[in-house]
Every structure is written in structure tokens, then in C-alpha cells.
Amino acid sequence: MTRSFLLAAGVLLPASLLSLVVALAWGSVAIPLGELPRVLTGEASALHATLITELRLPRALAAFAAGGLLGVAGALMQVLLRNPLADPYVLGLSGGASVGALLAMLAGLSMFSVSAAAFAGAMLSTLIVFGLAHGTGSWTATRLLLTGVVVAAGWGALISFLLAVSPTEELPGMLYWLMGDVSHARHPGPAWGVLVFVVLAALPLGRTLNVLARGPMQAASLGVSVRPVEWSIYIAASLITATAVTQVGAVGFVGLIVPHMLRLVFGNDQRVILPASALAGGILLTLADTLARTIIAPEQLPVGVITAMLGVPVFLFLLYRSR
């Protein structure tokens, strides 16, 4: 365990820094690497200083935090449901968030209100799935998964309906939001706070999650209070996802693929996988967003398109090479 932890930290921490540096240096105006330290000392040109401190740095930090949150949420959901296909999106969270955001856009509200509506939508979806999965009978992972998938399908229909009745000029903004959009993220502070808190809280819980991954009965016989732990994971993963979605819209795929990539490389100890998912998810979304705003600059692509285009080949390559 200690070896994989150090290996993961040794690879991912420098890679995280590198991804942030790349995000600062690349863009419609390329800034030489040597210029970056001068921004700190105040010797850089006014244009570069403004570009970095006002635009690129908040955006890069927001992308990193949101990616990290999505990675951790995916890792938690996969343990909770003991299903490698689980991620917060499968459980209807992004659907609820999207419906909230689209309604706010239709009403012509500000970007801040759109974020708030997305958060409310995600939490509403959580409550619906939470309440219905409990039902009158016993609570099982399969039941939670099925409830989530069906609720997600319901949100999907609502999203299509909202897109169909929306005025044409609203559609590009809505589609961007649905595919993920970091360009409006300016205040990464709360997301970072949540990310740091969750990783610190998850570390001591990691071994319990390892045991829980063997099934609820086995976990209970090894001293785990299964029900409280399971509900805590579900609520935590929901809050994490809602926070991420509020920042960057409905970026799919990070929560599904990042934890699996890491498992293929570092094994399946949650004490390694959870913090590693935070870093790797952050790296993926930061790099993806940098590409999204540079490939066809000055136009921008939805970041969700890039995460999929980067993630799919890397994941398939790792899966193909694994035993």
C-alpha cells in the first residue's frame, strides 16, 4: 500500500503542477514559461499579468478542482454500488443538475443563478433517488443503481423537451452547458475547499471502503457499520458532484474513467485510489480545458468533448494492456 501511495504521489503531484503551468502558458496569447515567475514578482507586462491572474489562473484552478471532485465522486460511487460502471451521472445527478440549469437559462437568469439552479437540481435528484431506492423493502446496491438509471432517463427526456421548446438563440449556450463549459467558472475557492476536505476525510475511511468493496455482509462481519457508511458515501458523492457540476456544467466521463485508469496502474486500495482520483481527475480536466480553448482559438470547444477524446483512447490502451 505504502509503495503504490508513494508511486502515485510521485507521478501525479508533479503532473498536476505541470498541467496547471501548461494551462497558464497556453492560449490565444502564448506566454513564455520564463514569464510565469515574473507575474508573481510583478515584473511581467500588464497584458500577461491580467491574462494570468484574471482569466487563466481562476479558470485552470476551477477546472482542476471540478475534475478532481468528479474523479473522487466516481471512485466513491463505484465502491458504494460495487459496480465498475457506476458514476454520479449514471445515478441521475447530472440530469437533475442539467434540468435545473436549463430552466434557469430559459428564465434568463444570471450565470450565478444558473449554477445555483444546477446545484438545486442535483440535490433534488439525489433526494428522489435516495427516497425511492429505500422504498418499503430492503435497500440494495442493485435497487439504488436501477432507481438512479431510471431517474436519469426521466431527466434525459425533460432535457430533450426543454431543448425542443427553447428559443433558437438560447440553444448554443444550453448545449455548451450540457457538454461541459469551464469558461464561466471564476470562483474556484469553494470547490477547492470541498475537494481538500473530501480527500482528507476519505483517507482514514479508505480501508473501510476496501472492506465494503467485498460486499456488505462480509464488511459487517469485519466490523463495518455498513448502512451509515453507505449513506455517508452516497450523500458525500452527491454533494461533491453537485459542487463540480455547478462549476463546469455536465462534464461526463471523468468520474467513470479516471478511477479505472488508476486501478489498472496502482491496484485497488481506496487509500491510494481516492486521492489519486482527485489529482488525476484534476489533471485530465485542466488539460482538456486548455485544449478546448486553444484548438480552434479564439473559438472554444465544450470541454466534455475533449475529456472523452483524450480519455477514451488512453483508457482502452490501458485496458488492452492489462491482464
Add this chain to the structure above:
Amino acid sequence: MSPADAHADVSAAALSVHEAPTADTLLATRDLVIDIPERADSSPLHLTVNPGQCWGILGPNGAGKSTLLHTLARLRPPRAGGIELTGQPLGSLSRPDLARRLGLVFQNHHDGFPATVLETALIGRHPYLRPWDIETREDVDAARAALATVDLDGIEGRQVDTLSGGERQRLALATVLTQDPQVLLLDEPTSQLDLHHQVSVLQRVRGIAAGERRAAVMALHDVNLAARFCDHLLLMFPDGGACWGPTRTMLVPAALERLYNQALSVGEVDGHPVFLPRVE
């Protein structure tokens, strides 16, 4: 005598040997009725498992053997009655405390996510570690030693999903050996094992039960293995009746015939009684 005739002769109450719990008793049930959904109440159990004892639970499919073991491990609530572990009510113990004193080997083994053989055995140390603790060299050594006792020491690095059914069953036993509880519950620990490993696993279980302040309770399908390795037996009849006591008093052919609804031929091999199904 047909199994049906035996019913009248072998009433559960006449066979049962009740032992009152003492200060040494590890596991005791009082008027315990297990909860099998949509089944009438079975007869209350007053089991007393003392140190050094190795109990076998015999009964046909669906008689409630697994349900009883799960109830004893507080994985499901009883319908009535109570259970005491070393004199304390089971419900008063915290889960980790319970897991340090009582361990259960399940009949079915979940795959979950990929894990190596050593990692799987090592989770037996979970109840002993505080949240921030990392497994120490001693924990790993305990897991390695447990793997060696079930002949799995050569394949510590193998992925669990590449193991055979029997190897996986032995791995589950190694995990509970790493857990090192006072009371060992086993749900059909030999169902997938070859002959040699059936014997070696049951010898190991009996050896543990003979240790200081230890005991084992296991559900078994093989009457002959139970007769050979268990000193006490609990018979769970399909109609909800039950009887229990020292093995020699329980091995009444008529009772076993009623238990399985199967005519038996009885013989003696190496001085031990042997029961085989009689096929017309």
C-alpha cells in the same frame, strides 16, 4: 423403518441435551428463534457453546443453517430470543468489538473489485486497526501465516478472480484466520474442496477450536465429516424442529433419516460410524 415412521420415535425434545451456560461459555442462545421470511416459528434454540467445542449444524437445504449463522454473527435480527457472546448480549457490542471476537466464513464469495490473494487475507486485520493505521509488518506476517496454513502461500500475488472455487474457499478461511476471532462460524467451509483439503481444513478448524478459549460452529452437508470432526451437533429439521447435543448422542440413524428425508445405510469404518444414502 421408513423415515416417516421414525418421526414418532425421535422427537426433538427427547434427543436434545441442554447444557446451562457457565461463566466460561463463549456463545449462548436463549429461546432463539431465527427469522426465515414467510416461515412459521421454528423451535427455540438454547445452545451453549463452551471453549474447546466444535459444533456442526446439519440439516437439509432451506432448513435455516445459514440464517442461523448470520443471526449468530448479528448480520440479521432474530425473530425472538437473545444471543450472548462471553456473557454479554450480542447487541451491546460494537461492530469492531464483535468482529474481534467472532468471525464468519460465508458460503458465497463476492468478487467485488480486483484484489490479490494477500490483500484479501489482509482485510481480516481490519477490526484491529484504527482509521489512520496502516497495516504493519506483523499484520502482513499474520496474513501470510494464515495463507500458509491453507496451502495458498505460493500464490500471494495472484488475482482473486483467477482462483478456482476451492482455492477461493480456502482463501476465505485464511481471511478469518487472519481475523483470529474467539468464536469461528463457518458456512459449509468444505463444499468445494477436494478430499485432502476437506480433511486438512476441518483438522485446522478443530485445532483452532481446541485452542485457548476458542470454539467453532460450522454448517456442514456431509454427515460423515461432521461425525468425524465435530464434538457437538445441531440438527435442524425441515419442519422447524431442532435438537442438539454431543455428537455420539445425535447420530441416531432414525433422526438423520428424518432430517434428510432419506433412507440411510449405516456402517462402521476405522471404528467410526459411516452413513450412506440407501438407494433402492
